Amino acid sequence: MLIAFFSWGGNTKGIAGEIQAQTGADLFEIELVTPYSDDYNTVLDQAQHDQNIQARPEIANHVENFEQYDTILLGYPNWWASIPMPIASFLEEYDFAGKTIVPFCSHGGGRFGQSLTAIAKLAPDATMGEPLSVHYSGGADLPDEIAAWLAQNGIAAA
Numbered sequence: 758m759l760i761a762f763f764s765w766g767g768n769t770k771g772i773a774g775e776i777q778a779q780t781g782a783d784l785f786e787i788e789l790v791t792p793y794s795d796d797y798n799t800v801l802d803q804a805q806h807d808q809n810i811q812a813r814p815e816i817a818n819h820v821e822n823f824e825q826y827d828t829i830l831l832g833y834p835n836w837w838a839s840i841p842m843p844i845a846s847f848l849e850e851y852d853f854a855g856k857t858i859v860p861f862c863s864h865g866g867g868r869f870g871q872s873l874t875a876i877a878k879l880a881p882d883a884t885m886g887e888p889l890s891v892h893y894s895g896g897a898d899l900p901d902e903i904a905a906w907l908a909q910n911g912i913a914a915a
């Protein structure tokens with residue numbers, strides 16, 4: 758099992774870390790050749806522009822031996838009611854045929870938006886697991902929510 762995620766502000770990264778602690782799975786942070794701006798207002802514009810043109814930002818790092826993984830827990834923030842475009846780059850880079858993608862999405866109120874549909878379109882040969890949405894970095898009950906979500910997906914704790 759692989760936990761792959763993209764995070765701009767750290768919320769998704771924190772959630773991924775908690776999932777890693779509970780599962781012991783490998784962790785992969787999607788990093789960009791040209792990172793987005795650190796400035797919130799600037800990244801809002803950049804993200805909207807990238808979504809409008811359906812950009813595929815170039816990913817700087819790559820998963821070794823991707824074929825060894827059956828299940829990919831895929832984390833991202835809700836950006837403009839969908840996936841950040843680096844998630845599209847990631848989904849197009851690897852062969853997801855026969856694999857299960859289990860999305861987890863950090864958001865500011867819009868939950869998944871259109872992101873699940875976007876993922877299904879980009880990885881049509883994958884099976885989709887039960888997704889998890891988390892408000893920003895989650896609350897005090899995040900570990901319990903993650904444990905319940907893993908169980909729902911038949912993923913055993915480490």
Ligand SMILES: Cc1cc2nc3c(=O)[nH]c(=O)nc-3n(C[C@H](O)[C@H](O)[C@H](O)COP(=O)(O)O)c2cc1C
Nearest residue numbers: 764765766767768769804834837838864865866867
């Ligand atoms: C460019 C951008 C667009 C966003 N668009 C949405 C949105 O459409 N709906 C929503 O609920 N939250 C939206 N948010 C809020 C993020 O989903 C939220 O802050 C999330 O916790 C960020 O995760 P991160 O810290 O891992 O980057 C947006 C944030 C950014 C930076």
